Amino acid sequence: MSAWTLLTWISIVVLVAGSVGVFAWFLRDAWRLLRELDAQPPES
Amino acid sequence: MTAIDFTIVGLYLAGMIAIGAIVAGRIHGFRDYFVAAGRLTTPLLVCSLVSTYYGLDVLFGGSEVSYLEGVVAFFGYTRPYYVAILVAALVVARKLKHYDFLSLPDVAAHFYGNGTRAVVAVASAFYSLPLLSIMGIGVLLDSVMGIPFTWGVLLGAAVALAYTVLGGLLADSLTDTVQFMLMCVTLGIAAALTLRTTGGIEGMRDSLPPSFFEPTGTYPAWVLLVFAGSALSALIEPAFYQRIFAAVNYRAVLAALLIGIVLWAAYDWVTTILGMAAAARGIDVEPRYALLTVVLDVLPAGLRGLFVAGVLATAMSTIDSYLLVAGGNLAYDLYRPIVRPDMDERAVLRLARVMIVVAAIASVVLALFFRSIVTAWIFMSTILVASALVPILAGLYAPWRTTPAAGLASSLAGLGVAIGYFVLVSVLGSYSEEWGTQIWTIGSGDSRVELWLEYALLFALPASAMAYAFGQLLGRPKPEPAERPAEPAIP
Numbered sequence: 001m002s003a004w005t006l007l008t009w010i011s012i013v014v015l016v017a018g019s020v021g022v023f024a025w026f027l028r029d030a031w032r033l034l035r036e037l038d039a040q041p042p043e044s
Numbered sequence: 045m046t047a048i049d050f051t052i053v054g055l056y057l058a059g060m061i062a063i064g065a066i067v068a069g070r071i072h073g074f075r076d077y078f079v080a081a082g083r084l085t086t087p088l089l090v091c092s093l094v095s096t097y098y099g100l101d102v103l104f105g106g107s108e109v110s111y112l113e114g115v116v117a118f119f120g121y122t123r124p125y126y127v128a129i130l131v132a133a134l135v136v137a138r139k140l141k142h143y144d145f146l147s148l149p150d151v152a153a154h155f156y157g158n159g160t161r162a163v164v165a166v167a168s169a170f171y172s173l174p175l176l177s178i179m180g181i182g183v184l185l186d187s188v189m190g191i192p193f194t195w196g197v198l199l200g201a202a203v204a205l206a207y208t209v210l211g212g213l214l215a216d217s218l219t220d221t222v223q224f225m226l227m228c229v230t231l232g233i234a235a236a237l238t239l240r241t242t243g244g245i246e247g248m249r250d251s252l253p254p255s256f257f258e259p260t261g262t263y264p265a266w267v268l269l270v271f272a273g274s275a276l277s278a279l280i281e282p283a284f285y286q287r288i289f290a291a292v293n294y295r296a297v298l299a300a301l302l303i304g305i306v307l308w309a310a311y312d313w314v315t316t317i318l319g320m321a322a323a324a325r326g327i328d329v330e331p332r333y334a335l336l337t338v339v340l341d342v343l344p345a346g347l348r349g350l351f352v353a354g355v356l357a358t359a360m361s362t363i364d365s366y367l368l369v370a371g372g373n374l375a376y377d378l379y380r381p382i383v384r385p386d387m388d389e390r391a392v393l394r395l396a397r398v399m400i401v402v403a404a405i406a407s408v409v410l411a412l413f414f415r416s417i418v419t420a421w422i423f424m425s426t427i428l429v430a431s432a433l434v435p436i437l438a439g440l441y442a443p444w445r446t447t448p449a450a451g452l453a454s455s456l457a458g459l460g461v462a463i464g465y466f467v468l469v470s471v472l473g474s475y476s477e478e479w480g481t482q483i484w485t486i487g488s489g490d491s492r493v494e495l496w497l498e499y500a501l502l503f504a505l506p507a508s509a510m511a512y513a514f515g516q517l518l519g520r521p522k523p524e525p526a527e528r529p530a531e532p533a534i535p
Binding site for chain 1: 067083084085086087088090091214218221224225228229231232233235236239244245246249257303306307309310311313314317
């Protein structure tokens with residue numbers, strides 16, 4: 001396998017797995033953020 | 045495109061508007077709206093940064109270069125950006141989190157006053173007009189779904205406008221997250237399937253000229269220098285700055301940018317390969333549509349709709365964020381300090397929403413001018429870098445007391461020289477089919493000088509620096525800016 005091929009497949013895996021992983025991480029934080037915004041009083 | 049594909053795209057568009065509507069009720073003032081009340085954590089920042097910064101200009105522009113020239117699209121055009129973003133993460137973001145700014149022009153105002161703020165706001169607003177992505181949506185929907193170009197532009201812009209106007213940065217960030225995953229996953233799958241049709245990278249090497257696998261390609265050295273110079277825009281990127289101000293703390297920003305660099309690099313390499321795959325397969329099409337053509341050719345029904353949704357997501361994640369920046373620049377950085385300094389938060393918020401619509405209209409009007417996506421990107425980034433880089437970085441890092449004259453002279457000189465150079469080359473030069481850009485040739489034979497449109501930064505940046513030096517020598521210092529303590533981290 002050439003270096004170009006290896007680089008390409010690593011990039012594909014990083015794109016797919018990395019984005020899914022960050023999305024899962026996001027789901028936890030987004031829920032908490034929306035609850036915090038619901039709890040805060042309106043700005044003056 | 046089949047019924048499944050259309051359904052997937054329709055569900056995606058409806059989902060984005062729904063997110064905007066959900067968030068709208070939680071927005072109470074301009075700070076909530078423009079920087080999500082400073083509450084963005086690392087995963088939100090990663091998704092928002094990656095998807096915002098990369099739009100159709102990268103997807104189509106990067107593959108446009110690789111379709112014509114090969115791997116230089118990655119090594120010459122995109123790689124300098126990783127270095128600049130690393131510097132932004134390690135140096136610039138750390139400094140900015142000491143302050144309580146809301147926008148890039150805020151930084152200019154802090155060190156130089158409202159004159160420089162106004163010039164930087166104009167440059168930032170212009171840079172932020174998402175003309176490429178808005179027009180790209182129109183072309184995409186026309187070529188893939190048969191929706192007439194004008195209606196496609198209006199549909200794409202209207203959906204992005206709807207949730208941006210409603211929910212501001214928080215809606216942008218939440219939709220960015222969905223869009224981020226969609227654009228990354230669909231691009232990765234598309235690349236894997238496309239490679240099967242070319243015989244892999246080895247098959248492409250048999251079909252393409254050897255120069256396609258040379259890191260510097262066939263571009264002249266000056267052009268590669270300009271490509272690298274355009275990466276300086278990452279140091280003063282308005283959307284980066286906005287997210288730095290919106291971050292819950294510096295560590296969240298640092299982690300997000302470092303993770304972002306890895307994802308951006310992967311995305312860039314995959315788009316580079318897809319452009320080359322189109323060339324290897326002998327696809328004869330306008331270079332900026334090479335990636336779209338080769339991918340839609342290999343994907344089955346269902347995946348095709350998902351990919352189109354992913355491309356729409358790529359465009360809309362950029363449109364929403366930059367419309368927000370442009371609208372904020374016009375309302376908060378131009379109108380408020382100059383016309384009504386006593387505007388309250390709610391009034392600024394109302395005006396920002398109106399200005400976002402104005403920015404969208406301006407984007408559609410301006411997008412008709414450029415023939416090459418790369419050229420358009422170089423022009424817009426040159427305007428921003430030429431007018432803002434020197435005064436902003438000098439304000440943040442110079443050990444001497446700044447003068448308002450230095451900031452104003454620097455930003456005006458940079459902006460003026462950049463625009464003047466572009467006008468000269470556009471009027472006096474001619475379009476080169478070989479290089480896909482405007483070139484002004486002065487002289488002939490051995491003493492001939494070729495001035496590419498892309499060389500504007502080579503003149504504008506030194507002009508900005510010299511004007512800064514003169515202004516610093518001749519002007520009077522501003523009173524020492526107070527460095528406010530950092531906001532306490534929200535647990």
